[in-house]
Amino acid sequence: MRAVTFRSVRDVVTTSVADPRLETPFDAIVQVELAAICGSDLHPYLGREVGLDVGTVLGHEFLGTVVAVGSGVAKFRVGDRVVSPFSTSCGSCWFCARGLTARCTAGQLFGWVQQGRGLHGGQAERVRVPLADSTLVAAPTGVPAEAALLAGDVLSTGFFGAQLGGVQPGDVVVVVGAGPVGICALLAAQHAGAQAVFALDLLPERLALARRHGAIAGAAEDPELRASLREATHGRGADVVLECVGSAGATRVAFELVRLGGTIAAAGVHCEPQFAFSPGEAYDKNLTYRAGRCSARALMDTTLPLLAQERFQLGALFSHRLALDEARRGYELFERRLDGCTKVLLVP
Template sequence: MADSTLLPLSNDLNEKKGLLLGDVFSTGYFCADNAGIKPKNVYAVVGCGPVGLMTIIAAKHLGAETVFAIDVVPERLAIAKQFGAVPLNPSLIDIKEEILNNTHGRGADAVMEVVGSSATLKMAIDLLRPGGTISSVGVHTANHFSFSPGEAYDKNLIYKSGRCPAHYYAEKLIREEVLQRYAIEDIITHQFLLQDGAKAYEVFDKKLDNCVKAILQIS
């Protein structure tokens, strides 16, 4: 399907940027785009894996001034802070109380959920203000939502979810020269040869050696 899926990279884009553009950065941008970013609003990103970190960059690019980054992995929170977010570790503090304290008791205007678990989706609605938006790009496999129709109704919830149209966003990000402005490749902490692919997946899955993002190379 190369005729309909591949895009040429300009000379000022390295292979690492191109690799992340094809999925991770496009998905993060899609998530932030669905959140309806406005400069003065307050946002939260639940999950600071590779897509979550790209979501932070995209949200800041789209004009967000205040973005809370939520994760339990210190290394990921450190990169989130580097990208301009306020890191929050739910294993150390009450993040709902923290966000309420920073929003005069309202809650976040939009929550971007990138994990795909029932717990993180429930966290998203708990952190959200009435009338707010949940933008979810995490792949959910549960049979039921972790919040009820009544909760959604009472909160006037806007819920956006779905698979990123990666080709559309890749073309958009290249055309608008967004990739050149940010060091998105800083999330890549490990590189493996192609024949070591199984080991690379294990290192990433188990977060060994402080792994945030692992990539494979042919030689």
């Protein structure tokens, strides 16, 4: 089959690889209909995360049809249309029982193989899904496939951010980074009853997308935007900042804009070794800082049903739709934000 594989930093290639096969009775094989390139795929792509084996099939956002199941799979049959979260989970360990499916003791991330161990990803014609019963979710009918695919990561991660931030009705919320996760975080903050949401980014196409979704949008340094944030909060600063970038710079902006006693929730993947603020600064701000990987499987029970609503029609987050064989160009467009690229859909 054809699959997008990792060769080295900034070097991914669509190539022919062995077909995945059932390896345990609890596996399913999914024929991929749509896959997406995610901001976190850029971490290994750019060498910010290291250790990925050459030849790893990339990608953890996909939707497709079950084409084979092991004898232990009870919930899914050949022909079922499914969407997957970005990692597998068993549904029954201590962490899964508490909704922390992201930290399942048997969980694996799609698209991460290191020293021969791990799981190949979904930017491929077919993908093996271990623990299929507790990992996969039936794709909702009547919802566009590209929106359903987003529930497996981006939409759920946005909701996770708002949940970590404890957004309350009436809150003034700042979203740092208006990429796909940022837009979903802004929708989640509105859904939680935020009175106003500010979205910060530098790219005009992202700011336009944020405005379309009801945010007050601008650059972090924009004096007018800062003035309207001060006005909206009587000079206090944001009740909650949803940091959806995953960098020291974004964390610093979040720290500057959050009010005394406010919360910063980090929904972006972080790779840096230190905080962008000191313990003393955190103390002086009575700051709450929360972070971590989204438990997408658990959150999909909340986010998938929302996709039937008008404001959650998220197809506009995708700027590019490419064939699997064009994935290399897709990574380049996405990484360098060329041609107004906000998110790339790959169609095997």
